[in-house]
Amino acid sequence: MRVSAVSLLCAVLLCTGLPAPRFEAGAALAHTIAQGAATPDPSIVVDSARLARVVRGIISYTKWPEEPAVLEVCLIGTLRHGQGLETALPQTPGRALRLRPVARVDAEAMAGCHAAYIGEISAEEQDKLRLLTQPLLTLREHDPLCRSGSMFCLRFAEKRISFDLNIDAVARSGLRVDPKVLLLGYRADRP
């Protein structure tokens, strides 16, 4: 519910072109932080196979307008948990895919990307990402409020990886995400 409220709020703000009311959302933010889900816990050791399965699952529920023969997954920014993906993800069963680390975020470098696994990036890079026009599946490693414009925001916990959804980002992406996943994401954020 909270995510949907936040997402809707974002959507409304984006649509109307108003500046984001950061202070107004402060109460909800503080509440979330108090729950402990917002701050990344460095002690959490993520099982790469588990992460790979989640990424693979999200990919499997996503439809591109023109399905590529080999799906290119770009790795962006400083990865905290996703270092193992390069080896783990191709081992999961499913469609053919290729992983490619992208050092710099711009339209040219990311031209062939169908999906982007995003770690720590600067605000500037984040803005550049927003300007990309191709249908791109975006997964963000750390974005507790899921307001960075990525479609899926992963949440890491002990023995569990869940994700939040930014419905507006999904709607704007030009991709078709299976409602089952939308529902799951929706649910996954519930306390």
Added chain:
Amino acid sequence: MKYRKTPRAASSRSQEQPRLRDVMRRLHLRVTLVSAALAGLAVLLAGFAVIRSYALDNLALIGQSASYTAEAATVFNDEVALAEALAPTISREGITEIAIILSDGRTLWRWQRPDAGAGHRLRQWMNGIIFPDPVVVPVSHQDQKIAEVHLRGDAGGLLRYVVVAVAGALACLVFSAITALILSRRLQNTIVRPLLHLTAVAHSVRVNRTFNRRVPASSIAEISALADDFNALLAELQAWGEKLRQENESLAHLALHDSLTGLSNRVRFEASLRQAVSQGRETGGQVALLFMDCNDFKAINDQLGHACGDAVLAEIGARITKLLGDAHLAVRLGGDEFAILLAPLDSPAEAQTLADRLLEAMAEPIRLPDGSDITASVSIGMAFFPDPCGDEEALLDAADKAMYEAKRSRRRAGGPGADVNPV
């Protein structure tokens, strides 16, 4: 023992042997109970099978739904999401266990209905018998089977049905039994009652010889036929009995009466005389005895033949009867000898008057079969009791003597007339 025909055996037989009413009631009850029980059992089994099959279909449907709901969570191996996704499914009544088992055999998530009190073990046992195998529905993702949903159903609904069905069957049994008893009672009225009538009439006929009784009509053809035949038999018996009685009467009449004159005979006379004398002795009443015989009857017989003699005797008898009516006993003792017993006698004069009138009556000529007339003179002797004395033998002797005295005196007089000689 059973076939002895003594009344005692008959009564003990009626105690030992079942009555038709009871036999019919028992039979009705048995037939009805057996059929109702069979019907109930059939409905129970058929209902059980149908409901079980519906329950399995329902389980399969639930499984399909669970498979769809659980797909995404299974893909992500997210147990928490799985639990949340399947929460509505497990809240349903008909499931005791649900498990998501991955293709590699690992159980991703399992839920079992918590222990539900006292009947739980029994219920689990029943579930195991009624649904021995779990319903298995595959979970597919992108046309690949990634897991299986294993569902175990709860037989609670089925057991409830069985309980209700058994209760309903029992209620039906009771209702059927009551109906059977009512119907058998109604049938008893149409079958047993006519038979009881028949029995009562037969008994009454045997014991009281009431041949005039008849069995009433019945609505059942066979019993009606039996009753008709029985009634016909009774009618025949009645007619036969009547004929026998008449013959007896005529034989009795013959035994006590003289066939020629229709008067009483000597046998009856002796009995009556004895009775009159003893009665006279007790009450002090008087009895008069008149002896009468035909003078020269031998001559009539010899000269005119026995037919004419018989005609004379018959006419004498008829005239005596006409004179006396039923008031006194008139007897033909044999041959041409007649006797009249006057008992009780009011006075000796009454006897004298009667004797005179007899002589008067006999003075009339008698028409013979050949058309000729003849006058038969008679002699009459009279004797009285208790005068002079003694018993009926003395009375007889006295009357006899008086009559012969009269006869002799008539001969001495030489006239053809009659005479009366009282003792």
